[in-house]
Amino acid sequence: MTPDQRAAEFDAADPLAGYRERFILPENVIYLDGNSLGALPRATLEGVSRELREAWGGGLIRSWNDAGWFEAPARVGAKIAPLIGAAPHEVIACDSTSVNLFKLIAAALAMRPGRKVVLSEPGNFPTDLYMIAGLEAQGLAERRLAERERLAEALDGEVALLLLTHVHFKTGALHDMAALTRAAHEAGALVLWDLSHSTGALPVDLNAAGADFAVGCGYKYLCGGPGAPAFAFVAERHQADLQQPLTGWFGHAAPFAFSDDYEGAPGIARMQCGTPPVLGLAALEIGVDLIAEIGVGRLYEKSQALSSFFLDCLKAHGVDLELVSPARSDERGSQLSFRHPEAYAICQALIARGVIGDFRAPDVLRLGFAPAYLSFADMAAAARHLAEVLATGEWQAAEFNRRAAVT
Structure with a gap:
């Protein structure tokens, strides 16, 4: 045949x-490049057009309330959550993968005082390594790289955070999330997983693996469009202690109180920074709904x-x-x-x-x-x-x- x-x-x-x-x-x-940019769902054309015509064109500023713009980051995050084995209140759609990496690397370092090492592997996706380097330049982090077969033994008392991409962007090789997360925790370190090449393509169960943090993009297998908002996951057990460094007004406990002093919002909402990209979230939500429907x-x-x-x-x-x-x-x-x-x-x-x-x-x-x-x-x-x-x-x-x- x-x-x-x-x-x-x-x-x-x-x-x-x-x-x-x-x-x-x-x-x-x-x-054959949906792992760089997902194809356009037909429903996105009408959905985003409706957002433009009715919510923006008709509702204007009222649509922050009437069209659910304020709730969009948490709503879309909650829809992504079951795709990655998380609870709805542990995921929020916001910013880019790079920005979310910076926020969570810095937050993890603050949660492990006395430790500065962020461990990763050579050949990891560049932005993951660049974000470590940026914090290293500020004296807050120390980058350490180990080949993937030596990662577990490189986890010592100096490591604050293990940062890895679940599916390698170049080779497609898959890390054992549960085993490496367990090894990091035994060494007293936290773990941050980049799910950009995983979400919507293969089953992920962050909570079953005991993961601490995760990020991922919306424009690959979730079909959210070029430059689609990313997402961030923070395990519930860490949310009260999380102090992310980009203290923008949408991450404030009461953004419209217009206080001079920052007070972080409770829960995952604290991961927000600036005003959410409403149109990007509208496109992403349609892609997420379709991928969730397929399973x-x-x-x-x-x-x-x-x-x-x-x-x-x-x-x-x-x-x-x-x-x-x-x-x-x-x-x-x-x-x-x-x-x-x-x-x-x-x-x-x-x-x-x-x-x-x-x-x-x-x-x-x-x-x-x-x-x-x-x-x-x-x-x-x-x-x-x-x-x-x-x-x-x-x-x-x-x-x-x-x-x-x-x-």
Whole structure:
């Protein structure tokens, strides 16, 4: 049976196949970059338009109350909470991932007086490491990096916080959240998980793992749109003691009292800083509702099936690329990454064919599998395109054009 024939059988039996129509996808495009920017839900067009016409255009300033703008960060956060194994009052949608990282790293350091070390791994997503460096420049933190297989033994009495990305952005490798959180706690450290490549793509259970803090973005698998608001999780047991450093007015206990002195709001609301981005939250809420409707468990099951089938298709075409991602589907996120010295040129040749993946320096071709809107037929076709690009040398033309453009 050919890959196309197998794909047709899988698609016919796919219980999620109908959700593809709930997204806007360009014709003749196979979109394998949903792990960078999720596709646009059809409902977002009308939902955001209604927010513009009725709430902003019609309600004007009254919509802070009448249209629920004030409550939007907590409301959207509560909807994200079950997707990551948290209670509704432990999550809030606000700011960006980078800003939330800064707030929670600083807060964690303040909760571990006498300790300054923030432990992470080399090759973590850059903004996670940059936020540590920013606090280090202020004399508040000390950055320490350890290879992932040495993280547990690097947890000593100097470590205040372990900061890791649950699914590695480049390789897709999955950390054992429960084991590392337990090891950190045994060493007296707190743990902050970056869920940007996890939320909406695979099951996460922060409370079962005993996690302290987490952040994540809204524009990848949650399909909240470019620059969508991020979210922050603070375990209930830490909320009373949390002192986040960006003491903006929306994190105040009584923002409209206009007091000269800051008093943090109770609970997760303290994580807010400035005025919430209402239109961004409106788009994010629609994406979150759709992903929650489909169900993370079902999405993850299909994601594993899609990635495994893609590898089978490559094998059927005789393609032998170095797989950077873990070979076992239960040890990786919703992506496959391959190493090739001409990965950039290969990526550009695929894009020219309508297969949109992405490149990660220096030599990684990264393909994301967003199961809400991808089909098994997409996998068969994408594998065929990749095989043809490699066999025909099309990537050489792409590399020539790139070099010509910079010389």
